[in-house]
Amino acid sequence: MDVPKIVVTPPGPKAREILERDSKVISPSYVRFYPLVVERGEGSLLYDVDGNVYIDLNSGLGVMNVGHAHPEVVEAIKRQAEKLLHYSNTDFYYEESVKFAEKLVSIAPGNFGKKVFFSNSGTESVEAAIKLARWRTKRQYVIGFIGAFHGRTYGSLSITSSKPVQRAGFSPLVPGIVHVPYPYSYRCPFGASPDDPEECANRTIAFIEDWVFGKFVPPEEVAAFIFEPIQGEGGYIVPPENFIPQLRKLANEHGILLIDDEVQAGMGRTGKWWAIQHFGVDPDILTSAKALGGGLPIGATIAREDVMTWPGGSHASTFGGNPVSCASGLATINVIEREKLVERAAALGDKVMKLLNEWKEKYEIVGDVRGKGLMIGIEIVKDKTSRKKAPDLAQEIMMRAWKSGVAIITAGVNALRIFPPLNIEEEYLFKALEIVEDKIREVS
Ligand SMILES: Cc1ncc(COP(=O)(O)O)c(C=O)c1O
Incomplete structure (x- = not known):
């Protein structure tokens, strides 16, 4: 399957209608990362109410370790x-x-x-x-x-x-x-x-x-x-x-x-x-x-x-x-x-870390990458020498990635988290990371 697939720039019309209703009845104490209105989840994919398909890099905030709707x-x-x-x-x-x-x-x-x-x-x-x-x-x-x-x-x-x-x-x-x-x-x-x-x-x-x-x-x-x-x-x-x-x-x-x-x-x-x-x-x-x-x-x-x-x-x-x-x-x-997902998290995590360490070499704003298995953080900074936190850049990368079909979120104020379902297809994971890298390059 060719994913992610953005058919209408999110939030689309159906999403906007729900956001409007949400704002009238749901507690304002929630902080939503971005206006993603999910309709359905399957494995490591999310379908929004307007027909967009995203790769889930946050597992519904760390809940869906075995993917969405595992049979x-x-x-x-x-x-x-x-x-x-x-x-x-x-x-x-x-x-x-x-x-x-x-x-x-x-x-x-x-x-x-x-x-x-x-x-x-x-x-x-x-x-x-x-x-x-x-x-x-x-x-x-x-x-x-x-x-x-x-x-x-x-x-x-x-x-x-x-x-x-x-x-x-x-x-x-x-x-x-x-x-x-x-x-x-x-x-x-x-x-x-x-x-x-x-x-x-x-x-x-x-x-x-x-x-x-x-x-x-x-x-x-x-x-x-x-x-x-x-x-x-x-x-x-x-x-x-x-x-x-x-x-x-x-x-x-x-x-x-x-x-x-x-x-x-x-x-x-x-x-x-x-x-x-x-x-x-x-x-x-x-x-x-x-x-x-x-x-x-x-x-x-x-x-x-x-x-x-x-x-x-x-x-x-x-x-x-x-x-x-x-x-x-x-x-x-x-x-x-x-499905041996503990072992898979370790093995896939190692591959991801290898890639992210290359990003750390390539991009001045990638200050630190750290994690174990598929719980990985990428700390975004102004530059490597000052190590000054860059929450605005982290936010911008997250938003751009989401609009391109990757449901990635931040942690703390300036880290991006790589936290997908443990059984995510390798192809989808690296496709999502390719998109995130594009966004890092763009905002750099
Ligand atoms: C380490 C840790 N402990 C406790 C909690 C609270 O969990 P809940 O939101 O289910 O109350 C969280 C939620 O993010 C967490 O990350």
């Missing part, structure tokens, strides 16, 4: 919907949630017993994680990282710190949250050279020990560190190899739990089931959502069984672990396993 996922949803739509798993029992939890426990990192709390979204999986960490340790502080995005309900919002608008006007937030810089080695907050990422991690850990623990937060009152193994909304930032292992060590020294937020990076995306597996560390609590349900809403908080010991009634959710979402999630994992 096996759709079939599992239909089968389950006809059998049982709902029966509050936190008040009664059904097998679908048990089957799904058994599968998750078997693929989650750590050679120890685990238990699963089901919710409906990423933010709820984080809420459960921080409540559990506080409950289990009876300690008040949670240490999060600047640039992180963990969600928008009050607990997770209190840790989220990727854009001021997310927090502005909503205080007071939950107390007991302490923020420290993330080792963003291309722009190390502690002044280490971009060529020495490990030094950036060392300085971050030293800052926590000397300035946080040493000055105002007694480590014996810290319940958890919460972090993204690759920061997503913050700009697709991969931490230095030695960072998470050092954080694990520090946590062990002080009886602090490690919460690994894999809502965006998990489910095979990075070429391992979970991004933390690149760093050889097992978390105490892991959160997952987005791709977990194959397109249906579900969140999971997976914890060591000796951590998830809270009593009946302490935390629950009417819809959490809905049977249809569980059936869809299980089918999604089966597809990832059978």
